[in-house]
Amino acid sequence: MERIEGTVEDIIYRNEDNGYTVLTVATKDDELTVVGLMYGITVGEHIVAEGEYTSHNIYGKQLQVSHIETNMPGEAAAIERYLGSGAIKGIGPSLATKIVERFKEDTFFTIESEPLKLAEIKGISEKMAQNIATIFYEQRSMRQVVIFLQEYGLSLTYALKIYGEYKERTYDIVKKNPYVLAEDIQGISFRMADDIAEKIGIEKTSDFRMMAAIKHVLMRSALDGHTYLVRERLIELTTELLIIEVLDFDYAFMNLQLNGHIMIEEIEGKVCIFLTSFDNMEKYIAAKLFELTHVSLEQHDYTDKEIEHIEKEMGICFDENQKNAITQALTCGTLVITGGPGTGKTTTLNAIIKLFDERRQEVLLAAPTGRAAKRMSETTGRSAKTIHRLLEISGGAEGHQRFERNEDYPIEADVIIIDETSMMDTVLTYHLLKAIVPGTRVIFVGDQDQLPSVGPGNVLKDIIHSGYIHTVKLKQIFRQAGESHIVVNAHKINSGEMIDLTNNTKDFFFVRRQDPRQVIGEIITLIKSRLPKFAGLESSDGIQILTPTRKGLLGVDNLNLELQKNLNPPSKDKTEKTYGTRLFREGDKVMQIKNNYNISWRIMSDYGFTVDEGLGVFNGDMGQIIEINLYTEKIKVLFDDDRMVYYEFKGLDELDLAYAVTIHKSQGSEYPIVIMPMFKGPALLLNRNLLYTGITRAKRYVVLVGDEQVIMQMIHNKREMLRNSALKQRLLEVFSVK
16 A cells, blocks of 8 residues: 655546546655545645555556545645635635735634634625635535545445535444444445445444344335335345344344334234334324214215206216215215226316315315326316425425424315325325314325335225225216227226227227337337327427336336437537436436425426425426536426426436336326337236326327237236235224224
8 A cells, every 4th residue: 555645736637426536746756646536625735645556548657546634735825726726615816815915824724713804805705704614614524524435435426415414423423333324315225334334344243234234124115115024024135135144133123123113013913014104104194094084074965956056067967976976075074086097086076176165165185296286286277286285395305304284283274185196105195194183074086006106005005995984986987088098998907808909099009019129119200200290299298108117128217218319319509417327418308216305496487487486306206408507517407397496416316317207107197198118027017007007197199019918918917016004904903993
């Protein structure tokens, strides 16, 4: 290991995305090229670096750094070079000269300890002096932490996230128990934390390594939709993760339970282990639904004449199930209305809203996503919010976000109607019910045959299957809907019947292609020319590709690369930004791929005025890149519900291309035209539920491209990824006891 000491003379190259830097360093004997991860190192700084010498075909002999320490320059000339390099925002070469001429070698002491003295210099106000001191402290602290973390193999992106979470506490936290990083920092896996632990010297058999692994497996299972794991399965997965045979799981389980991290309960003869948060949430949901269902409500008289009046006003005739749903809405504290496409859910909903309006009851409408809320507004003619907006989210990190509406500050309404309830996971349902007071009627609307929520739980199905919440299933396909082969085929698929692929319809088509590359070629042709012309579209914006998986030639990742290349090719008029392995270009269709509760958004009028603003962009929200500004390092995205959001370049890990998205991610959305590639794959991915969900996302046309045998297999495949959720059990316990 070689060691050098000297002053940074020049920065030859710096990669802003990962902090990789090439420096010229003046030692007492020579000038050397030093390379490595050296975030924030600036001209004029004194460094001590350790590493190995290598040879470069351009730069020659250079030191590849493995460890670096920095000190602020001590001589006046070096201090002036440091400040004049732009290291501190607001100080340029001219101002740096004035500051150093005034304070000389005491410059840094003055900035740190007596910053208001800077205001003695012409051009620096007291406010600016305070800002300089704040930036100086923050940058120095952040840089030291980032360099410390990068020595453990963490990327610049993760290092900055960790610093943002812990600040100066980072050193103590990482050295004491690096496994907390996997819990607190989104994107850091147990394996990454485990690598840090190994470098620190933590034993593979340590108790908190084992407990961290158990918690990680439970958290990872939540990403697959589970709120608990059966004990044997948890042990199996944890052992695989630890790569060593661990015998004393009982001790680890006991410690985790005593410390309040997990709950262990027997359900239907099996020992089930929950993260405490999910156990508490499911129990709360069950108890609150019982309370809302059984509270004494003002009973509304309901007559046949009234329904006849509504039918006449709306120009329709309700079937018996619709009439039942309307009656139950007026008499029950909680109600579920479920049904497939074309069965009259929207019509029934509009009738219910009219009846409550006539009784001067305040009705609020909400849905889990922006797209679903916008669609609810369009079909009802009334304002509908996302559930997050209804609850008045006020930021916070993932898992720590705060909703202003809660038990202490509940939602004020007589009736709350939630659409697309199949998308609601355990966490969102918990927060919604916390903000609803007994006496408020709650109506859940959704299609129980859609895919379950992306997040943990199986809320809608558990509520329905418990048998304790009044549920009305709409079954009749109405005449106008019956003319749509999208609707007809959706119901056939749901019943296990093969669909007609002869293309003798006006809105449902099949293109036979066997080879995956032929499928890609056909999809590109359909989007670029055939479908826009056939459907009378000016562009391909209304066409969405839905596919079951991310991987493979026909998965989301590859399709997005192919579609970007063909639909939004490089142009001198379009700015680009590469982030990691992703390339973003102005005009690209993009999707938010993780919840961000802190990012701000605005909705602008045609005249440039702000008409609405708030916080939060959520997993699955889709939009288009309007502008990439390389100077401000920001990307401007206009989302489909008209929200405008600015992303800093360092936050681009939250965006992905969205020319193609997974069927799961499309939940709650509706597109004019849907194209779905049909290809062979795992049975758990290619099932009836997935095909049904995909085609019911289309409003005007569906085009299936690929192998008809795959379509047949999907229709006949009823296998679904089973979810471990205990809400049904909790409902049975609460309703049967009380």
